Amino acid sequence: MQTFLRNPHLRRFGISFLVMELVALMTGPPGSTQTPTAGFRGSFFEASSFYGLFRTQRWVVFLALAVVVFAIWSGWLTQGSVIRTTTSKALTYPRAVTQRKPVRWSLLGVALIVALLLPRIVDDAFWHSAMTEQIGVFVLLATGLNVVVGFAGLLDLGYVAFYAIGAYTTAWITGSLPTPAPFHGHFDPFVAIPVAIVIVMVAGILLGAPTLRLRGDYLAIVTLGFGEIVTIFANNLYGITGGSQGSGPIPHPVLHVGPLHYVWSLKPVPYYYLLLVFLVIFLIAFSLLEHSRIGRAWTAIREDEVAAESVGINPLKYKVMAFAIGASTAGFAGVVTASQSNNVFPSSFTLQSSINILVLVIFGGMGSIFGVVVGAIIIQVAYSYLLHTPPQGYQSADLYMYLGALLVLMMIFRPSGLIPSRRRQREMVLSKAGEGHMDEVLTGDTP
Amino acid sequence: MSDLIFNVDSVTLRFGGVVSLNDVSLHQKRGEILAVIGPNGAGKTSLFNSLTGVYQPQEGSIFFTNREGKVISIIGKKAHRVASAGVARTFQASRMFSALTTFENVKIGAESHRGIGVIGAMVKGPRTRRGERHSDERTEELLKFVGLYDKANVISSSLSYGDRRRLEIARGLATDPQVLLLDEPAAGTNPAEKIQLTELIRKVRDEMGVSILLIEHDMKLVMALAERLYVLNFGSVIAEGSPEAIRSNPVVIEAYLGSSDDESEKSPS
CATH class of the missing domain: 1.10.3470 (ABC transporter involved in vitamin B12 uptake, BtuC)
Known part of the structure; x- marks a missing residue:
């Protein structure tokens, strides 16, 4: 049992699962004094749709989310450095461009024009x-x-x-x-x-x-x-x-x-x-x-x-x-x-x-x-x-x-x-x- | 105009029951390279902190002759006031503004004693522009003087120990001081850097006319540079004199250099 619990994949999944359950509880319906367990039950068994894809109960949605979190987490651990370098490159590249003066001034000019026209754009x-x-x-x-x-x-x-x-x-x-x-x-x-x-x-x-x-x-x-x-x-x-x-x-x-x-x-x-x-x-x-x-x-x-x-x-x-x-x-x-x-x-x-x-x-x-x-x-x-x-x-x-x-x-x-x-x-x-x-x-x- | 840049008279500094400086008297002539030596914990840095307004001694007096030749008391003045009056310093563990470039570090020193014009800075008025140009020129000059000009746009934390010392010296000089206090400038530098540093310190005095007061553990550097020395032990001055006199002073040898059969000139600690 001990060694079983130390399995890192299992532990990661367990943590993802618990966190998502917590989120499910937090975002669920409120309880009341008459039916104290309503909030709890509702959090898991209320009908929900998985982003409009198929109709199901809430716990299925959050289980699916837990799997997603687990997958991202595992991916991060194995491919983390790759992801980090690519994102930081992607984030610094536009930065390097905007450091150039003409680019910067024209961007600021565009931003100002958009700000001036905004009340007309969003009417x-x-x-x-x-x-x-x-x-x-x-x-x-x-x-x-x-x-x-x-x-x-x-x-x-x-x-x-x-x-x-x-x-x-x-x-x-x-x-x-x-x-x-x-x-x-x-x-x-x-x-x-x-x-x-x-x-x-x-x-x-x-x-x-x-x-x-x-x-x-x-x-x-x-x-x-x-x-x-x-x-x-x-x-x-x-x-x-x-x-x-x-x-x-x-x-x-x-x-x-x-x-x-x-x-x-x-x-x-x-x-x-x-x-x-x-x-x-x-x-x-x-x-x-x-x-x-x-x-x-x-x-x-x-x-x-x-x-x-x-x-x-x-x-x-x-x-x-x-x-x-x-x-x-x-x-x-x-x-x-x-x-x-x-x-x-x-x-x-x-x-x-x-x-x-x-x-x-x-x-x-x-x-x-x-x-x-x-x-x-x-x-x-x-x-x-x-x-x-x-x-x-x-x-x-x-x-x-x-x-x-x-x-x-x-x-x-x-x-x-x-x-x-x-x-x-x-x-x-x-x-x-x-x-x-x-x-x-x-x-x-x-x- | 007083001939003495520093005139310290029976200064006592206590922290609770601990006496850090005990009845210390010291004077420095204008243009002199003076050194304070002593074993670890002798109170050298406490003395520096008292001279720069960081610590406030309970007894005694510290007088300083400022740019205008007026004699002013250091005690009771805040550190930034002492710095503006013309006392520049470096720190034992170098303290730079490490996220700024070498140039910016020195520039902060160069512009610190101008008045603050908030409105001027917000609209970048002509006076602000002139001030900026002036401090840029001064900064360039000083970076060339200490030999850091080619590293002007380097982030200061990537400088070597030797270069950090130079940077601190340049930053101190940028405030247009009368005296430069150097707290163990040779710590952490290699032998080649030590020789360059010795030359630089002497150049600061000879070409800029800035008096030098230094604390140092490295006896070679002290003996090569200092014209006069004070020896501190347990917060008291135990000897004063020329390097030769100090070298042969039996009290100093016993207190500081260890037993007389110890051939090395370094402190045993």
């Missing part, structure tokens, strides 16, 4: 609002968080707080909160953009200056706490924020600058263009920043803080700067969300959303601007698609299960993200070889 009310509220805003948030997490190597778990402060500032400036607006005026949301950015930056510096002396885990906990404090304040300061009822109606922005006249309305597409304009500005600014001395200083601090100090770099100053820049991006996103959705509710700024934004950054590739944008688009499109046309048996809470599984797989097979930053990837390889330091975002320990 659908749901997708128009998804494009703005789900994709546009989150791409912007991920790009901002990338400065903090990717460039400076600081794990920020309370990023959504800055987003919230931006949104509430808009509500305040436009006179939609119980607190009167400054000078008792009712300003346009456009006025809120600079005000929100400044207030959020100040918040970033106020939080950053004392806490960025902490490293790794400690910083993560402090930022987590900050995120919670802001949400709880927004929830409980009825007299100031309107509590869980949210703010009053926030007006739409109106633009009257020289020959430009435009009045935004409930329609999402004009907001999409507003976001796009600012996103392009932020992307250009951040990629210039990455290759400037500030970007190099961030890399230096991330790799070896002691050595960075020995050449005269003040780590605290640069970290606070990264924090403030990241925060200002979130502040701007807050202004757009607030004026587009007409209301601000504390429930939209939870820890969950902080983590979601972080997932976008990790998935796309920390420190890689292009990767983060692509990663954020992929995940947010998938999320919106599942919301729009949920497959049979899909519940919206399931999303996080799939996201989690995706992250686990990413960490195993492509830990530096979908489109990794070259510096980050090198750090990863070096630290695996026992050389150099990987920052705490990845390792979780303090050097």
Whole structure:
């Protein structure tokens, strides 16, 4: 019996089988108090179709999936190195091409044109609002968080707080909160953009200056706490924020600058263009920043803080700067969300959303601007698609299960993200070889 | 203008109950190549860390003469402030920014003491461009000086030990220092590299006018380079003088070189 169990093929099959059974249970129907075993029975015996091929019961489907997993696993073990080299070749080849300047610029130009024409290409009310509220805003948030997490190597778990402060500032400036607006005026949301950015930056510096002396885990906990404090304040300061009822109606922005006249309305597409304009500005600014001395200083601090100090770099100053820049991006996103959705509710700024934004950054590739944008688009499109046309048996809470599984797989097979930053990837390889330091975002320990 | 680049007066550094440096006094003249030797655990690196602001000694004073000839106190200053004031250093186990190229490593040093212009960097304004050009030129110059110019675009972690030392020296020099502190520069290098390193260190002093303070185990290198030596043992200075005087000092021979019948000049540890 013992030797029988040690058979590697059998063990692999056993593990595949158990994992798939677990998946079957997790994706199965929910149970109830009256029939506690219903969920269990349903998970295995409910009728199901094998991708529409033939009708059968669920357990057959998952047994077939277990066989597939087992086959892939065995194939990986015997042919793994071949698969790895071919995939890495296939993945690096387009990369080598896109490194060439003309190719890169024309690709970016095409991407911009597609982005400009997108509302016409996808002419659908749901997708128009998804494009703005789900994709546009989150791409912007991920790009901002990338400065903090990717460039400076600081794990920020309370990023959504800055987003919230931006949104509430808009509500305040436009006179939609119980607190009167400054000078008792009712300003346009456009006025809120600079005000929100400044207030959020100040918040970033106020939080950053004392806490960025902490490293790794400690910083993560402090930022987590900050995120919670802001949400709880927004929830409980009825007299100031309107509590869980949210703010009053926030007006739409109106633009009257020289020959430009435009009045935004409930329609999402004009907001999409507003976001796009600012996103392009932020992307250009951040990629210039990455290759400037500030970007190099961030890399230096991330790799070896002691050595960075020995050449005269003040780590605290640069970290606070990264924090403030990241925060200002979130502040701007807050202004757009607030004026587009007409209301601000504390429930939209939870820890969950902080983590979601972080997932976008990790998935796309920390420190890689292009990767983060692509990663954020992929995940947010998938999320919106599942919301729009949920497959049979899909519940919206399931999303996080799939996201989690995706992250686990990413960490195993492509830990530096979908489109990794070259510096980050090198750090990863070096630290695996026992050389150099990987920052705490990845390792979780303090050097 | 003070003639002394470093003036260390009765510095005591404690970690809890452990005394790492005990009443250490030391001075270095401008343009001097000074060495600190001593057995392992004598407090050499602690002294370096105190001189660069990494450790804060509890007692005593450390004065440094900066570029403008002003005498400033090191104690109470953060490491990056000390570095900007003109104290450059290398590390015992070389610490480079290993995912960056040789060029980028040195460039970080060259641009570190310029003011930060965030907006300028975001829009790549004329001042930023000028600054970039200036630090590129300086970096090229230094890479040629230390002999790493042909390896400028190599990822620094693929450099040999000897080249890493050169890189660290170039990075330190890029900050435009008054004094360069070298923590065991010869560790891990081969005999040929050692000779080149000795020449390079002397060249740094002669051509750039940068004073050198070094810690070293390799007695050959120390005796060939240093003009004056301090010997540390158990955190205290036990001798000071020219290489010849130190070589024949009985206290040093007993504490550091082992028993007198030991012919080798290396520390027994």
